[in-house]
Amino acid sequence: MSDVDPQVQNDELLAASVARHLRERGVVWDAPILAFAELTSTNDRVKALARGGAREWTSVVARRQTRGRGRQGRVWASPPGNLYLSCLLRPDDQAALNLLPLAAGVAVCESVREWGLAVSLKWPNDALVGERKLAGVLVEASSSSHGLEHVVIGIGVNLDWDPAQVPELAATATSVRAAGGCTPEVGPAAAALLAHLAPAYGLLLRDPQGTLAAWRERAAPWWGERVQVEAAGSLLCGSLRDVDDRGALLVEDDDGRLHRLFSGEVARLRPASTV
Ligand code: BTN
Numbered sequence: 669m670s671d672v673d674p675q676v677q678n679d680e681l682l683a684a685s686v687a688r689h690l691r692e693r694g695v696v697w698d699a700p701i702l703a704f705a706e707l708t709s710t711n712d713r714v715k716a717l718a719r720g721g722a723r724e725w726t727s728v729v730a731r732r733q734t735r736g737r738g739r740q741g742r743v744w745a746s747p748p749g750n751l752y753l754s755c756l757l758r759p760d761d762q763a764a765l766n767l768l769p770l771a772a773g774v775a776v777c778e779s780v781r782e783w784g785l786a787v788s789l790k791w792p793n794d795a796l797v798g799e800r801k802l803a804g805v806l807v808e809a810s811s812s813s814h815g816l817e818h819v820v821i822g823i824g825v826n827l828d829w830d831p832a833q834v835p836e837l838a839a840t841a842t843s844v845r846a847a848g849g850c851t852p853e854v855g856p857a858a859a860a861l862l863a864h865l866a867p868a869y870g871l872l873l874r875d876p877q878g879t880l881a882a883w884r885e886r887a888a889p890w891w892g893e894r895v896q897v898e899a900a901g902s903l904l905c906g907s908l909r910d911v912d913d914r915g916a917l918l919v920e921d922d923d924g925r926l927h928r929l930f931s932g933e934v935a936r937l938r939p940a941s942t943v
Contacts, residue, residue, distance in 0.1 A: 679703040682729060685855025695863045699725035708735040710754035711808055711822040718756050718818040726756045729858045736824065739806055740935045745837060749828035751857045755865065757819045764872055765809055765819060767915045769793045769931050770883040771872040772805040772821055775864035777886045780825070782860055785849040788888040791917050792931040796888060799942070800842035802826055823861055827851055880911065894940035895919065899933050905940060
């Protein structure tokens with residue numbers, strides 16, 4: 669795999685910790701789990717592994733990232749102490765891909781609840797404590813003329829970090845520690861995420877409606893509220909109605925027209941009251 673930087677340092681202790689905590693949870697994980705002290709981005713590493721033919725569910729954890737990415741090309745602050753995890757999936761249809769961000773959001777929500785925090789999901793998959801963001805998911809798909817090749821699902825959870833150190837995030841982000849949760853080490857946190865992600869993906873493949881129901885149960889209670897959505901360079905104000913079967917957000921504008929928005933095109937969604 670020539671596009672993988674050979675200089676990056678493996679973190680065997682972290683890999684062993686993830687494996688041990690999965691075993692302790694009774695989870696059988698038969699794909700590789702690789703851990704590193706530092707990477708540019710765990711998503712980049714999994715993409716490189718995918719191009720080399722890696723097995724489904726190959727997973728990568730890093731203690732820090734130097735070029736962590738968020739949705740819509742945003743930077744994901746990645747200091748040590750937080751969780752940076754990416755997994756390789758190979759779903760065979762677009763329908764599963766559309767709902768994957770929602771399934772991942774459910775897995776994040778279940779993991780964070782183990783650490784004593786009440787979280788809700790903001791579409792498509794931000795985990796919020798109150799109105800502050802604790803975790804995010806970045807799903808990146810790669811296709812060829814033969815169709816969908818692979819999907820990388822990257823999850824960042826702020827664990828042991830004080831977002832107040834970053835002025836532009838101080839008012840909008842939080843961490844498990846800052847929110848008063850029981851802060852896990854990175855190894856058990858990654859194991860919890862993987863342990864919840866696998867059944868969430870299983871549910872998605874056999875019962876997509878079940879995934880939608882699970883997501884709705886955990887969604888922030890904004891239905892009917894006025895929101896402002898930035899999508900494809902324009903601003904839409906309206907009432908939040910629902911998510912449809914493909915995981916798209918339905919927003920009704922002031923003329924009663926229903927807009928269907930996919931996660932890839934929405935740059936920002938917020939309650940109009942906070943704008
Ligand atoms: C978002 O809410 O904007 C998504 C954030 C996703 C961050 C994670 S951290 C692990 C993986 N590697 C990255 O570079 N990004 C994702």
